[in-house]
Amino acid sequence: MHIPDGYVDLPVAVALAVASVVVLAVAARRSEGAVDGERAPLVGVVAAGVFAAQMLNWPIPGGTSAHFVGGALAAILLGPHLGALCVATVVTVQSLLFGDGGVVVLGANVFNMAVVEVYVGYAVYRLVAPYSPFGGAFAAGWLGITAGALAAALQLGASSAFAYETLTVVAIMGVGHLVLGLVEGAVTAVVARSLADARPDLWPDRSGVSA
Amino acid sequence: MCGPLRVRDWRATAALVLLALVVLAPVFGWAAGQVGYAEPLENAAEATGATDDADPVHTGLLPGYTVPGTPTALGTLVAALVGTALTLAVATGLGRVLADGTDGD
Numbered sequence: 608m609h610i611p612d613g614y615v616d617l618p619v620a621v622a623l624a625v626a627s628v629v630v631l632a633v634a635a636r637r638s639e640g641a642v643d644g645e646r647a648p649l650v651g652v653v654a655a656g657v658f659a660a661q662m663l664n665w666p667i668p669g670g671t672s673a674h675f676v677g678g679a680l681a682a683i684l685l686g687p688h689l690g691a692l693c694v695a696t697v698v699t700v701q702s703l704l705f706g707d708g709g710v711v712v713l714g715a716n717v718f719n720m721a722v723v724e725v726y727v728g729y730a731v732y733r734l735v736a737p738y739s740p741f742g743g744a745f746a747a748g749w750l751g752i753t754a755g756a757l758a759a760a761l762q763l764g765a766s767s768a769f770a771y772e773t774l775t776v777v778a779i780m781g782v783g784h785l786v787l788g789l790v791e792g793a794v795t796a797v798v799a800r801s802l803a804d805a806r807p808d809l810w811p812d813r814s815g816v817s818a
Numbered sequence: 819m820c821g822p823l824r825v826r827d828w829r830a831t832a833a834l835v836l837l838a839l840v841v842l843a844p845v846f847g848w849a850a851g852q853v854g855y856a857e858p859l860e861n862a863a864e865a866t867g868a869t870d871d872a873d874p875v876h877t878g879l880l881p882g883y884t885v886p887g888t889p890t891a892l893g894t895l896v897a898a899l900v901g902t903a904l905t906l907a908v909a910t911g912l913g914r915v916l917a918d919g920t921d922g923d
Binding site for chain 2: 608609610611612613614635638639640641642643644646647648649650651652653654655656657658659660662663664665689692693696697700701702703704705706707709710711756759760763768769770772775776779780782783784787806809
């Protein structure tokens, strides 16, 4: 889902960079004091885990691959604001150090994966978790990554490189991630429940995921 | 509930889990390469003729999660290690900046 430079028109890229900066600034402000000093390294561990997990491309016979993105999981574990900052850190490192995702379109990639996926995923989790925490985590991962992909598809479809073929891009990316997102949902649900079961004291607001 | 020993426990466990993910990166990279994988974004670019418009402004120090001049698997392993460590450092720093200044209970 990492968009390279050249795929998105400059005005679109600039608008999304501004939007991402605004959202992350608000997220940082709302995250102040959200963790105590002892648990502060958890933010690093979750972000590093998301980075490492994103490197695992799951081969799917037929020539497709899926990799875990982790936005919804980060939101469930740390809350949406810290989750967004975690994923934004990951996406930035990927772009600057590894050239995975463009620099000019960094704001767009942050918007899709660290804003849309995280906040949509968290909203879905909050809606479903009261009925089924495990199901909520699954739906959050599944629909969160699909929402992020749809956001990317709309940006690409509104750009000249993709000949403004918005419907084609939305269909390919939307359907593709709707299917691949089942893996994201499964991993999100299993990991969230495992972590909540193993150390509920570390995730004081998320322990309900194991119920 | 979270005394110093317990804190060290979870940090050691987290480090082991991260290390396991890093070690798995070359294995998954090889396996994905065997199926000639493509992501939906790449499929959409091909369908609309956008593929040739990709124009990287910056390839990064370790382009494509490889280390230039080293075998692919080793390069992927090093890239995973460096990227995970850097992300851990940056996000931990972020967490400390945003922490409330207490040490928990």
